[in-house]
Amino acid sequence: MKPKHTYYYIHLIHAILILVLLATGSFLYVPALRTFLGEYRYELRQFHSIIGISYFIFLCFAVPSVFRYARAHRRWQKTFHICLQLLLGVGWTASGIYLWLNYTEYLGIRQASILLHDALTLFIIPWVSAHILLWYIRRNQKPVRKGGRESRDRGILISRRDVLLLFSGAILAFMAGGLFRWFQPLSPRFLNALETVKRKGYFRIYSVRSDNPVFNRETWRLTVDGLVEKPASLSFDELITRKSHTFTSDFHCVTGWSVNSVKWKGIPFRDIINQVKPKEEGAYVRMYSADRLYTETYELTQLLEENVILAYELEGKQLSENQGAPLRLFHPNMYGYKSIKWLNRIEIVKDRELGYWEEKEGYDLNGYLR
Numbered sequence: 001m002k003p004k005h006t007y008y009y010i011h012l013i014h015a016i017l018i019l020v021l022l023a024t025g026s027f028l029y030v031p032a033l034r035t036f037l038g039e040y041r042y043e044l045r046q047f048h049s050i051i052g053i054s055y056f057i058f059l060c061f062a063v064p065s066v067f068r069y070a071r072a073h074r075r076w077q078k079t080f081h082i083c084l085q086l087l088l089g090v091g092w093t094a095s096g097i098y099l100w101l102n103y104t105e106y107l108g109i110r111q112a113s114i115l116l117h118d119a120l121t122l123f124i125i126p127w128v129s130a131h132i133l134l135w136y137i138r139r140n141q142k143p144v145r146k147g148g149r150e151s152r153d154r155g156i157l158i159s160r161r162d163v164l165l166l167f168s169g170a171i172l173a174f175m176a177g178g179l180f181r182w183f184q185p186l187s188p189r190f191l192n193a194l195e196t197v198k199r200k201g202y203f204r205i206y207s208v209r210s211d212n213p214v215f216n217r218e219t220w221r222l223t224v225d226g227l228v229e230k231p232a233s234l235s236f237d238e239l240i241t242r243k244s245h246t247f248t249s250d251f252h253c254v255t256g257w258s259v260n261s262v263k264w265k266g267i268p269f270r271d272i273i274n275q276v277k278p279k280e281e282g283a284y285v286r287m288y289s290a291d292r293l294y295t296e297t298y299e300l301t302q303l304l305e306e307n308v309i310l311a312y313e314l315e316g317k318q319l320s321e322n323q324g325a326p327l328r329l330f331h332p333n334m335y336g337y338k339s340i341k342w343l344n345r346i347e348i349v350k351d352r353e354l355g356y357w358e359e360k361e362g363y364d365l366n367g368y369l370r
């Protein structure tokens with residue numbers, strides 16, 4: 001058997017890495033799949049990042065070969081290939097690394113990175129599919145002879161028409177992918193919902209577990225304890241008969257999506273604090289979720305700011321099960337990860353501990369919007 005040419009291996013590794021990235025990436029991208037993954041999402045994300053970085057390192061090593069390889073092609077084909085590589089190598093990696101680092105600063109850069117990452121991926125899907133298809137069809141053909149020089153690469157000789165087709169394919173993929181992600185949670189009133197989603201954005205439902213805690217109105221209690229003079233235990237009915245507070249505020253997830261002017265209703269956190277009377281040494285607050293996994297911590301004074309509420313209504317409706325029924329915290333100046341869902345215990349404590357994401361991914365302790 002003839003030994004395979006280096007290009008063959010470069011091509012093969014390239015293909016495998018791209019396919020693994022597309023597969024793991026689509027799990028992170030499609031909301032339904034991501035929710036399904038629940039608590040393993042974090043590990044999958046790490047895996048995806050590691051493969052992504054390997055891909056970049058590999059690309060760097062492969063660059064000289066890619067250039068040599070491109071020389072065998074016509075001028076415009078050469079330009080096309082090099083642009084494609086650059087776009088992917090630079091665009092994908094730069095945005096990917098920014099997302100991987102999980103900076104909580106500069107929400108704008110983060111949102112732009114997500115958009116670029118997604119857009120490049122959607123753009124590349126038709127290209128990858130066509131590539132695989134061409135390779136499959138032509139795998140048994142004899143190498144093409146061109147001016148005495150043998151072109152080793154059979155799958156990639158493309159015509160101008162192929163490029164046009166690929167671009168149309170890319171635009172289609174782009175639209176289909178956009179539908180998936182941006183217009184996902186459609187209500188029965190399709191077009192109305194579409195309008196709202198475009199204007200407001202929508203909540204990607206996040207949970208670190210794959211099952212939601214069940215809310216039982218009869219037995220549910222909110223416990224407020226720890227370093228307080230008067231611990232409290234409130235039923236849901238007691239909670240909603242208290243003086244409520246309604247206001248509108250944007251919601252920002254640190255991973256890049258936002259929902260504009262969300263209407264919140266609940267009880268001011270201050271009122272609870274006035275009732276339980278924290279002791280002097282109680283400087284921090286730890287909150288627990290009924291999912292028994294997620295926790296968050298705050299400085300007590302942070303929670304006395306304007307419009308910090310224990311919310312039981314969102315957009316005029318009772319909190320839905322996957323959005324934290326019956327109660328979640330909302331702090332208008334903090335990122336979404338501080339908005340703990342299925343809140344059922346508030347503990348006033350002396351020392352600060354880390355919350356779920358602060359511990360797992362090093363999210364900023366205070367989570368203020370920037």
Ligand SMILES: Nc1nc2c(c(=O)[nH]1)N[C@H]1C(S)=C(S)[C@@H](COP(=O)(O)O)O[C@H]1N2
Pocket residue numbers: 203204205206207208209252253254289291294322323324336337338339340341342
């Ligand atoms: N119990 C619990 N609360 C949680 C989370 C979670 O995984 N579990 N995710 C947080 C994050 S990171 C965000 S962005 C918001 C998402 O709110 P939503 O699911 O209503 O869109 O919930 C926050 N509260």
Ligand SMILES: [Mo]
Pocket residue numbers: 206253254255336337
């Ligand atoms: Mo988030």
